[in-house]
Amino acid sequence: MANVTVEEVAIASGGMNRRDFLAAAGAGLFVFFQAEPVEAQEPSRLPARQNGPSDFNAYLKIGPDGRVTCLAGKVELGQGAMTELAMALAEELDVPLDRIDVVLGDTDLCPYDMGTFGSMCTPLLWPAVRRAGAEARAVLLAMAAERLHVPADRLQTNAGTIRETGNPSNAVTYAQLVEGKRIERHLPNVPVKAGALQVIGTSPRRKDAMDKVTGKARYAGDIVFPGLLHAAILRPPAHGAKLKSADTSAAETTGGARVVKDGEMIAVLHDQYDQAIAARDRIKSDWEMPGPGPDDQNIFEHIRKTAPQLRVVGQSGDLAEGERLAGGAIDLTYLNSYVAHAPIETHTATARFDDGKVTVWASSQAPFQVKSAVASALGLAPDRVRIISRYVGGGFGGKSAAAQAVEAARLAKLTGKPVQVLYSREEEFFFDSFRPAAVIRIRAGVAGGKIVLWDSEVIGAGEREAAPFYDIPHQRTTSAGGWQGGNPPGMHPFSVGPWRAPSVNSTTFARESHIDVLAAKAGIDPLEFRLNNLTHARIRRVLQSAAEQFGWRPARRQRSGATGRGFGMACGIYANSCNATMAEVAVARGKGTVQVKRVVMALDVGQVAYPDGMRQQAEGSVMMGMGAALSEEVRFRNGEVLTRNFDSYSLPRFSWLPRIQIVLVDNRESPALGGGEPPIIAMGAALANAVFDATGARLLQLPMTPERVKAALARV
């Protein structure tokens, strides 16, 4: 097998546990560190983060060859974590970036991490890695001072070497200091570098670039062993369907196939994936289908009926007084459908037992959670389970759970062979934890250009950032149900979960659409209207930055002709990052299609740690945001997921690509904040508002499919 990586060497040498690995790698210098507790990060704004463990220990290793290894429990989903973390160490340790290796998502080698989601890598782990690098460098300087007989303050570090100032021949490398020693030393409160930074804030080549352009990046399905069996598992035709009987005889007589039954699981194993699938499809199964359930047409009424009691999540002033001041209210309800994560890599896992210990290579955003799930399902002690999620082919929130890892581990145990489970695209759509459908009602009113009333009900989306950040004297936000679980049984006909900026991608659509409605009613330009009602300095700044780049001018609707051109804007906050997005669209009236011509996005993500990485996230969010806004919608009926492949679920393509301009407000007054999710939040409303500007038609439901656009045009 080509390209064996360090973790596979460790595994191949016989089920090494973490302590063994540390002993084997004992020539390294380990610096343990701890991140600030998660609870310190505005708990009221980030409810999801209070529940998870806050212990973010991590460590780094300096090898005898002078190479530095950064070990972190995050995974590389494409968001650039590998590069950003390496940059933090390069900066603080004074080691060239190309001498830093990064091992991510390996539960034996890496410190615990709750998962790669919530845009937490940059604000939480990244500074902790910086502090670790700073502490390591200080320890190395102290060691060099002893070795070179020079006070530490007369020493300088450069490219992994420590030299006496003014006497550069008196020098020692990190490798020389560490070689043959096992050192654990703590130095408290070592500050990270301030002032002119050499690496942070630059845009070096991604650490994963060479692996990815050469096909050497190995995802969970690319881990292959001699004797590997591919599993195809019998799946229900609908959520809630119960197996009555299954005749597996035809599958059993398929050459090379083996049928395994374990509890409710019926799997066909074969050393060729396609043959496993073909044999599984020969199983004759009879299912008791679930009773009638909601479909994608009546789901919003269903959600309204089945939602739990609304809870107040934000309130101030007196709604009646607000309504009196406004002389009435504009009352509209905004809808968004279920959308899929649809990573191109489906959920995949490869499991192998060695001496009673299972290793599972899993496409997962949360390898430590998968570890617990596998240990629990197989009745194994946690130290008998190792999960490796090195390269993951996209996640977007959809790879937090990893049932396929448990399936692969169970089958590996049952067969005594390495087993791979790779979801077909149909299985991927069927088992996805969709972004929940949402119903968001807002009643609001304006007096003298000021919003004086805001009363909103957020059903289904979740409450994160649901309360408006505008200055509104009389307001209330209520919420019921969400993506985090705890929904009444049957409210959603399948599982729902976090989808890039959960809650906020839905609530921003509703809020910013409604702001646009209020501005239009008041006859005020949408930018001016927002600025009139905002004292939030960072939001004001991104709005002004975007407007400048966009060349925003007071609305001038071009509603004549077959193609309407329009401009729209929206802004929002997620994980403390601020986003203002402005878009230009062309709407073909006859066809109802919306072509996005240009998107300007201004982002304040605090200090920008890795500008090119941030731009990639923003560009990707423009594309993904267009999908959720214009085409993506899961079809279903009575528990059956009718969306089965990309012919019935339309992802954004090259022809959709608008001109994209990203403005990064380098806010040095703020620490580095998360950037993977915040860029997507304002796309829906910016496009809906642009469609209104182009046509006068107000789209209250995402996605804005041609049928809905035509229907809205007919109402104008």
Place this chain on the structure above:
Amino acid sequence: MERTVSFTLNGDHVEVTTDDERSLLWVLRCDLDLTGVHYGCGEGLCGACTVLVGNEAVRSCVTPLKSVADKHVLTIEGLGRDGLHPVQQAFLNHHAFQCGYCTSGMILNACALLGKNPHPTREQIAHHMEDNLCRCGAHPRILDAVQEAASAAKAGV
């Protein structure tokens, strides 16, 4: 039907004895251990499994093995064996990927285009790449990269 199919794979002669109706994708991945070619949809809808057969980009998931008999098949593993191919280099330069899962297919599809049309316009590139899906949204960079590779070819790089 079980047969021995011989073809040239990344410059080497190979023979595979198997059901020749099986798809090239799974023969490459399961029988020949070439894992740089990826499954995405199984129905020729996403392009993650794109390989070159002769000068054509094909969806290996819907290409029966028998159809490549006596032909030249190139996968990402065979591209740029003596240093990076200009398209790979351009993808590297532009960071024309995020998760990287679709990247092999993107690169090989771009190679097919440049083989036929060494100097495509941006619109021609977008049109040719249209049915290769990328969920991360690396589209602007992929277009930039293919344009740069075309320019490099023009300059004789």
